[in-house]
Amino acid sequence: MKTFLKRLWSLWFAFWLVGYFLVMFPVYAVVLARLTPFTIRLGHQLNRWWGFLILFMAGIRVRRHGYHFPKGPCIIVANHRSYLDIPVCYTIFPPRIAFLGKIELSRIPLYGWTYKRLHVIVDRKDPEARKKSLVAVAKKLKQGISVLIYPEGSTKHPRPLGKFYDGAFVLAHELKVPLLPMVMVGTETCMSADGRFLMQPGRVDCYFHPLIPPDDPPEVLREKVYLWMEETLRRYEGR
Secondary structure: OHHHHHHHHHHHHHHHHHHHHHHHHHHHHHHOOOOOHHHHHHHHHHHHHHHHHHHHHOOEEEEEEOOOOOOOOOEEEEOOOOOOHHHHHHHHOOOOEEEEEEHHHHHOOOHHHHHHHHOEEEOOOOHHHHHHHHHHHHHHHHOOOEEEEOOOOOOOOOOOOOOOOOHHHHHHHHHOOOEEEEEEEOHHHHEOOOOOOOEOOEEEEEEEOOOEOOOOOHHHHHHHHHHHHHHHHHHHOOO
16 A cells, blocks of 8 residues: 555656646756856756755755855765655755756656756766766866766665775865765655655755865865765664
């Protein structure tokens, strides 16, 4: 019975998830036909409204702990447990951040087109594509746009935390951009990451670390962030 109710809730969530883009896609198409600082910001704002809508309709509350966001660009690094992480992150931050997302997201009808226009796509299986994506991220940062990277690269990894890719930490060090680490607790409970995408109402808690200066070597930055995320997950998960 519990699984059946989750399936019903998942269908309700999917209705709003897809319905928003069906209704709003003409607006996206007009706004993002020509990319300027204004239209990019407006596109991100449309995504924020989408995030707020589907989380509200799914009965998912988001709480921020120790939240802060710098005036200048930064690299946000967050753990990745569920596809629900994406709308949660849309709602947390102001409409001036881009995501580094895997290529599969660009293949989703309608949403994929808007994702390619606003964010940076990476094919982690292709070394050349990875290099190009890091160049694109660097370009966003130089334009004053913060970039959110999931250093685990996927939701399919050991718990509590998967192995980190180096890209975010190399970019932070080379471009002298600070890191803003964040841990999300609860997204995997609200939307399962086992491929069934079963939904249930609940709460997502987002914990923030103070900005980390980019002065240390990339491997040191990576270790700092990893240890803090691992400790935070062990402390708050299951409460």
